[in-house]
Amino acid sequence: MTKKIYPAKIIKKYYSNHPQAWQILLVHSRLVTRKALKIGRYLRAHGDLVDLQFLAEAAMLHDIGMIMTNTPELDCHGEGSYLQHGIRGKEILEREGFPRHARVCERHIGVGLTAKEIQQKKLPLPKRDMQPETLEERIICYADLFYSKGEKNRGREKSLRKIRDKLKKHGKNKVKIFDQWQRKFEPELS
Secondary structure: OOOOOOHHHHHHHHHOOOHHHHHHHHHHHHHHHHHHHHHHHHHHHOOOOOOHHHHHHHHHHOOHHHHHOEEHHHOEEOOOOHHHHHHHHHHHHHHOOOHHHHHHHHHOOEOEEOHHHHHHOOOOOOOOOEOOOOHHHHHHHHHHOOOOOOOOOOOOOOOHHHHHHHHHOOOHHHHHHHHHHHHHHOHHHO
16 A cells, blocks of 8 residues: 655644745745646646656655755755755655655756766765656656746746756756757747
8 A cells, every 4th residue: 555645744844943944845846846737737638647646746845855955045954065955855755655756856956967977076966877767757857947946036937048058057968858858848838
């Protein structure tokens, strides 16, 4: 029997002592979830098998690990850099008994990271591939790129150009991946 997941209960468990972080996470995660579900419904209508229930749950929880980082502007006072929020989220959700959701946390940074990139850039992450593999992982990764948790742009959807410009700093291949996703997920934007 599959254990039932309640994202609101998990968020409350880790964020109840951090009301500002809780609010920031909820605003961001709701926006990402809304966009992810819109894409998921579109893909289902066009023949793709998308688990909408999982998509909604995982999108709400994809940034759960930010509370474990040292990011004061987000009311997060843990240890480690914000870049580690994905692996911290994976740890939280594995502890809670949700390994499939945990994979989303780990794999949603940018358009994903390879072990080679992590090693070459000396990133404070485990030296393993952390690229989204499932359709749901890719949808959440894509939707997340549109929304910032930073105070300046919180709640506003970024333009395709702004996302591409940011990804370009990490290599043309990152933009290529994003563009492939955009053509599949939101072809009306092309």
